[in-house]
Amino acid sequence: MSIRSSGWIVVLLCLPLPLFAQKKEEPTGAPAAVEISRQAGKSDAASAGVSSQSNSTSPAVLDLKPNAKGALSQERMQQLLHVVADKDIENDKRLHDYTYIERHVQHSLDGKGQVKSTEITTYEVMELYGEQVMRLIEKDDKPLSEKDAAKEEKRIQKLTDKRKNESDDERKKREQKEDKDREDGRKFVREVADAYNFRLVGIEQVDGRDAWVINGEPRAGYEPHMKDAKFLPKFHGRIWIDKNDLQWMKLDVECIDTLSLGWVLARIHKGTRVVIEQTRVNDEVWLPRHLAFKFNARVALFKGYNVDGEQSYRDYKKFRSSAKIVGVGEVKQ
Numbered sequence: 001m002s003i004r005s006s007g008w009i010v011v012l013l014c015l016p017l018p019l020f021a022q023k024k025e026e027p028t029g030a031p032a033a034v035e036i037s038r039q040a041g042k043s044d045a046a047s048a049g050v051s052s053q054s055n056s057t058s059p060a061v062l063d064l065k066p067n068a069k070g071a072l073s074q075e076r077m078q079q080l081l082h083v084v085a086d087k088d089i090e091n092d093k094r095l096h097d098y099t100y101i102e103r104h105v106q107h108s109l110d111g112k113g114q115v116k117s118t119e120i121t122t123y124e125v126m127e128l129y130g131e132q133v134m135r136l137i138e139k140d141d142k143p144l145s146e147k148d149a150a151k152e153e154k155r156i157q158k159l160t161d162k163r164k165n166e167s168d169d170e171r172k173k174r175e176q177k178e179d180k181d182r183e184d185g186r187k188f189v190r191e192v193a194d195a196y197n198f199r200l201v202g203i204e205q206v207d208g209r210d211a212w213v214i215n216g217e218p219r220a221g222y223e224p225h226m227k228d229a230k231f232l233p234k235f236h237g238r239i240w241i242d243k244n245d246l247q248w249m250k251l252d253v254e255c256i257d258t259l260s261l262g263w264v265l266a267r268i269h270k271g272t273r274v275v276i277e278q279t280r281v282n283d284e285v286w287l288p289r290h291l292a293f294k295f296n297a298r299v300a301l302f303k304g305y306n307v308d309g310e311q312s313y314r315d316y317k318k319f320r321s322s323a324k325i326v327g328v329g330e331v332k333q
Contacts, residue, residue, distance in 0.1 A: 085189040106309035129163030191229040
């Protein structure tokens with residue numbers, strides 16, 4: 001499952017900016033001010049600023065220095081989080097310019113939390129006619145058998161044929177859906193800003209880079225406007241934001257109350273948790289590096305899922321924007 005399109009843990013990972021985390025000892029140190037440039041067209045790699053619809057080229061200063069009481073206004077905090085969220089949406093677009101390797105490790109646990117079984121799968125993630133596709137390349141850290149490799153190649157070829165024969169109307173609808181998903185993400189960020197009380201707790205070093213550390217706790221009296229936002233009060237957490245690039249570096253998400261989903265009566269239990277880390281790639285984009293999860297749920301009041309594991313992401317390679325992955329037999333000398 002992709003880090004940005006997970007299914008069984010959709011509540012945790014489909015959020016564009018899930019600002020929740022487990023409480024821990026608070027770091028010390030007071031953050032200084034950050035300057036957000038409004039100059040249109042300035043790249044992430046060249047500046048800590050972001051593009052804006054504003055025609056103004058003069059910088060706006062967002063002061064993140066706490067007052068005498070150690071507090072920071074919610075309005076300023078929300079402005080910073082909106083900037084970070086917009087940058088993350090751009091990261092999602094740029095991810096399609098890269099191929100990479102994605103490795104999954106999942107442990108099934110018994111009632112006492114002991115490992116019953118372990119499954120390890122490794123994928124090559126590539127672009128296939130405008131859509132990301134995961135090609136299975138290893139099981140349990142070993143190459144696929146001849147039979148499994150042939151089966152996987154057949155699956156990829158089937159997807160290739162489907163995309164190759166896609167009509168202009170079908171492609172347009174798919175692109176429109178992607179644009180709508182991004183816009184829904186922006187709207188959801190506004191819901192997050194309304195649903196939580198944020199607190200700047202200090203500065204920490206993450207991979208040798210200074211990061212602001214922000215806590216998010218559910219706000220009493222919050223009334224959701226979007227359907228998916230009704231789950232927000234069930235989570236809390238912490239986010240680490242790179243001071244220079246204004247990109248989120250780490251998210252620590254925890255479920256603090258039992259969450260019921262859908263007509264199948266699926267329930268995600270308190271204590272379910274996910275930690276996501278990102279890294280700077282090619283001096284132009286921040287992409288996933290590692291994800292760790294602990295998942296405890298029950299579906300239809302019968303089947304229970306008690307699992308933990310991790311996902312790692314490596315070997316990011318950028319290809320030309322005009323390039324595309326083609327199927328078997330399409331490559332010509």
